[in-house]
Amino acid sequence: MIHLPEFLSPDLLRPLGLTLLHFIWQGAALAALAALAMALTKSASARYVLGIAALLAMVAAPIVTFVALQQDSSAKAVAPQPVSQLVLIHTGNLSDPHSAMRLSNGMHPAPTPAPDKSYLWLVQAWFLGVLLFSMRTAGGVLALERLRRREATPIGDTLLESCLKLQRRIGLHRVVRYCESVHLDAPAVIGWLRPVVLLPASTLTGLSEAQLLAVIAHELAHIRRYDAFVNLFQVAAESILFYHPAVWWMSQRIRTEREHCCDDIAIAVCGNPLEYARALTLMEELRAAPSLAMAANHGALASRVRRLLGIPSLGAGMRTAGIAAAVLCLSVATVAGNAMFGVARNAATAQEPATEQEQREKDVASAIVVRAPQNPATPAVAPTLPKPAPAPFAAAQAAPRAEPSEPQSPSNQNAQQNVHESYIDGMKAAGVDISSVDDLIAMKVQGITPAYVRSMQAEGIKIDTDDLIGMKVQGITPEYIHQMRAEGLSPDASDLIGLKVQGVTPEYIHQMKDLGLKTDADDLIGMKVQGVTPEYIREMRAAGIKVDSDDIIGMKVQGITPAYVKEIQALGLHADADDLIGMKVQGVTPEYVKSLQAAGLKFDTDDLIGAKVQGVTPQFIEKARSHGFKDLTLEKLIELKVSGILE
Secondary structure: OOOOOOOOOHHHHHHHHHHHHHHHHHHHHHHHHHHHHHHOOOOHHHHHHHHHHHHHHHHHHHHHHHHHHHHHHHHHHHOEEEEEEEEEOOOOOOOOHHHHOEEEEEEEEOOOOOOOHHHHHHHHHHHHHHHHHHHHHHHHHHHHHHHHHOOEEEOOHHHHHHHHHHHHHHOOOOOOEEEEEOOOOOOEEEOOOOOEEEEEHHHHHHOOHHHHHHHHHHHHHHHHOOHHHHHHHHHHHHHHOOOOHHHHHHHHHHHHHHHHHHHHHHHHHHOOHHHHHHHHHHOOOOOOOOOOOEEOOOOOHHHHHHHHOOOOOOOHHHHHHHHHHHHHHHHHHHHHHHHHHHHHHHHHHHHOOOOHHHHHHHHHHOOEEOOOOOOOOOOOOOOOOOOOOOOOHHHHHHOOOOOOOOOOOHHHHHHHHHHHHHHHHHHHHOOOOOOOHHHHHHHHHOOOOHHHHHHHHHOOOOOOHHHHHHHHHOOOOHHHHHHHHHOOOOOOHHHHHHHHHOOOOHHHHHHHHHOOOOOOHHHHHHHHHOOOOHHHHHHHHHOOOOOOHHHHHHHHHOOOOHHHHHHHHHOOOOOOHHHHHHHHHOOOOHHHHHHHHHOOOOOOHHHHHHHHHHOOOHHHHHHHHHOOOOOOOHHHHHHHHHHOOOO
């Protein structure tokens, strides 16, 4: 462990340690506020500004906290403390009681307390982390200088001219160098005052001209926006506040939004999002660019490509969850901050000196008496110690007396206990399994009471927690169960939920019964789901189709309409419900039937379905007849198709 610098006195150690601890909740609170604001902002540039503001606040928070704590500590250090000292001084003549004893009351500053070991270790660990991350930053700066000075060569005149034109289109009037590097795999910007755009050889040969210009436009956007200076500030913030994850998260969000902003500029200049997205995809695996450089392939490629192509990346549910998480994090950080203030306040109170009365008594008890040799002619005078003066009335009033709390009667305690336990006990008594906390909370939220459970049990319904929640959500009551049973149904919990969800009413059941259909719960739910109405059944029967509940559901699923039935019948086919469903499934249309009839074929519904399945078309029929085949029936055509002879 390193040693603290000599200038860091114990008076600075405690404020600095507390500052580092306070930033834990401060950083979390600032990150939560930034996340909440970013979630409500649609513009990438606005989110970028919010991120920078949040990171600035994170850097400023420890400074403000340290100054406030240091001022508070200094004020306490210089505050005078009352001290009572009893000193017996030898004056050479003990016959004078006034010279034998003097009581002096004075004021002197409180002694400087010894530094707390925990703060010492905390601050030393922080210094070590800052040193390590600073060394990393220094290494990155040296690597950039090496790339800029030694390992870059000028690009060709043709490409340079294109880059200068692109620079003028972007509105960048600074002097920018364009070089080629063999040690980079993706274009990058290096330098703060004299920027250099480095173009790797692989990019020059692997990208088309449009893609290359779009990528260069991205790098020029970084220069125009002075992103290198913001990135340097981010690296400094990460080095100083390295121990807080919120700092790293916020810095990463800034980098992400920065890439989005530059992507927008590149697309505005080049006008081809698809080509630019392809260029980013080609460079996805080429990530040999230093972190201090502004590289085009930095950031999450998938999200950037989705954004460029206008594909939404997160649904409303995820966005809502992010807002909720930010609010929760902010609440937790606020509570943690209050707790830390309380701990610091208690620790400061524990280190405060005793009251004047207690200090006076301690000083009297520890008084030093200096005795001189007594003169035999002079009788010794026993000094009388003055009694300590009573504490002022104001001091007695300083500490408020705690009022005794009113004792609670046993009946009140039982009432409070029943408030918390009555719901659980009632559900247990009703026979509900409450082993799952989630189920118990869900039942409570939905307003399921023990009385509701008993009412369902009284109807003979066997239910579990899921059924209870489902029935309560759908508003199933004992009256609804009575209505269903009056119609001849014997539904269980699942049937009741399905019937209620689909809106099966006693009137609907009456109508189905009047049409002679089987009306059990499954059939009713199926017909209601498919939108089977009494009118639809009457139209099918008017067309001569005899249907039961299963047939009518199948016909409705396949989209068989009365008009389709009439067209098929008009072509001379006699199809029942099963035939109609089969033809509709295979895509048999009236036009297909007419084409086969025009070819002089005779067939029934089974042949028709088989021909459609095997792909027998009018063209195939003409091809077969062109080979001299005669007396072809639909069955023979199907056999020819299956055998593949004419292929």
